[in-house]
Amino acid sequence: MSVFTTVHEHQLNQFLTQFDCGRLVSFAGIAAGIENTNYFVTTDRYALVLTLFEHHQPDELHYFLDLMAYLAEHDIPTAHPMCSKSGSYLGELNGKPAALVRRLTGGSLEHPNTEECRTMGTALGQMHRTSPGFGGYREPDRALPWLQETGAILAAHLAKDIEGETVALLEDELDFQQNHPRGHLPQGAIHADLFRDNALFEQGRLTGIIDLYYACNDALAYDLAVTINDWCRDEQDGIDETRARAMLAGYQGERPLNDDERAAWPGLLRAAAMRFWLSRLKDQCFPREGEMTYQKDPEVFRRLLIAHRAQADATRAWLNG
Ligand SMILES: Nc1ncnc2c1ncn2[C@@H]1O[C@H](COP(=O)(O)OP(=O)(O)OP(=O)(O)O)[C@@H](O)[C@H]1O
Numbered sequence: 001m002s003v004f005t006t007v008h009e010h011q012l013n014q015f016l017t018q019f020d021c022g023r024l025v026s027f028a029g030i031a032a033g034i035e036n037t038n039y040f041v042t043t044d045r046y047a048l049v050l051t052l053f054e055h056h057q058p059d060e061l062h063y064f065l066d067l068m069a070y071l072a073e074h075d076i077p078t079a080h081p082m083c084s085k086s087g088s089y090l091g092e093l094n095g096k097p098a099a100l101v102r103r104l105t106g107g108s109l110e111h112p113n114t115e116e117c118r119t120m121g122t123a124l125g126q127m128h129r130t131s132p133g134f135g136g137y138r139e140p141d142r143a144l145p146w147l148q149e150t151g152a153i154l155a156a157h158l159a160k161d162i163e164g165e166t167v168a169l170l171e172d173e174l175d176f177q178q179n180h181p182r183g184h185l186p187q188g189a190i191h192a193d194l195f196r197d198n199a200l201f202e203q204g205r206l207t208g209i210i211d212l213y214y215a216c217n218d219a220l221a222y223d224l225a226v227t228i229n230d231w232c233r234d235e236q237d238g239i240d241e242t243r244a245r246a247m248l249a250g251y252q253g254e255r256p257l258n259d260d261e262r263a264a265w266p267g268l269l270r271a272a273a274m275r276f277w278l279s280r281l282k283d284q285c286f287p288r289e290g291e292m293t294y295q296k297d298p299e300v301f302r303r304l305l306i307a308h309r310a311q312a313d314a315t316r317a318w319l320n321g
């Protein structure tokens with residue numbers, strides 16, 4: 001688990017006095033997650049999740065929490081943040097910005113089936129019909145400039161211990177991405193990290209999309225590529241075509257991709273694979289300190305990137321149902 005900042009009972013009790021949420025019954029650190037510190041918090045009135053944000057600025061936190069509230073209020077299943085007595089979603093706990101959100105029921109799916117992928121695609125399409133109406137703006141923080149900066153740091157670090165092949169892949173893909181920008185595609189607020197562990201299901205029904213702490217304004221179709229790359233991956237770290245087609249059909253039932261998005265699709269899948277390859281590799285090469293932390297395997301996304309580079313036409317064919 002990743003608890004970077006330990007919360008003591010007296011600190012939590014003090015924090016809860018800012019909300020009209022009842023008396024603390026229990027709390028426990030949450031095992032999943034690698035970015036923020038999360039606790040389940042139960043009061044005599046609510047089941048909540050407390051998040052201490054480890055590296056975000058107040059401006060972006062307002063964006064995330066306002067977006068969660070906006071989506072929830074537009075019937076997109078997300079965890080609505082709790083408003084404090086003074087009217088803010090954002091407080092401070094143990095020196096860190098902190099928020100309480102409603103705890104959703106259900107659990108994440110390790111092996112989503114075709115129908116669950118279709119359901120997720122439908123929900124993402126609904127979210128993308130709604131999110132361009134959200135008034136907030138946040139610059140994407142894992143787009144090309146970040147890829148370039150992180151890629152350069154990693155290439156220098158890796159050149160010392162591994163074969164040149166990986167560094168060559170990294171540099172070649174950076175070059176490709178630089179020549180395939182996505183600013184001309186339809187834009188809006190995107191989740192940007194809608195992995196299986198960021199959606200909760202109960203009896204085949206999606207109960208909620210969580211962890212909007214990478215949300216930003218970017219190409220909507222890029223968000224779909226991020227989602228497919230995780231939900232539809234097969235055992236060999238390629239993509240399971242049946243699940244990918246189902247997710248795309250679910251999505252396009254709500255929001256059909258336009259010609260520009262269809263043309264850009266293979267490059268978007270590559271951009272999405274590259275982004276998570278590099279973030280995982282960075283965590284592996286430069287681990288952060290924490291009370292309990294775990295890392296995710298970067299190789300999965302390196303292999304997926306290689307697969308996408310080899311099959312642009314096939315990935316475009318998935319768009320046709
Ligand atoms: N609103 C919620 N309702 C129920 N469970 C939640 C909620 N928010 C978070 N969780 C639980 O906490 C876990 C960690 O949350 P989250 O994914 O936000 O962590 P993170 O460190 O910010 O994320 P990540 O590593 O995925 O970027 C989730 O996998 C889920 O089990």
Ligand SMILES: N[C@@H](CCO)C(=O)O
Nearest residue numbers: 035193195276280296
């Ligand atoms: N979803 C990311 C974790 C960072 O949010 C990953 O699996 O690498």
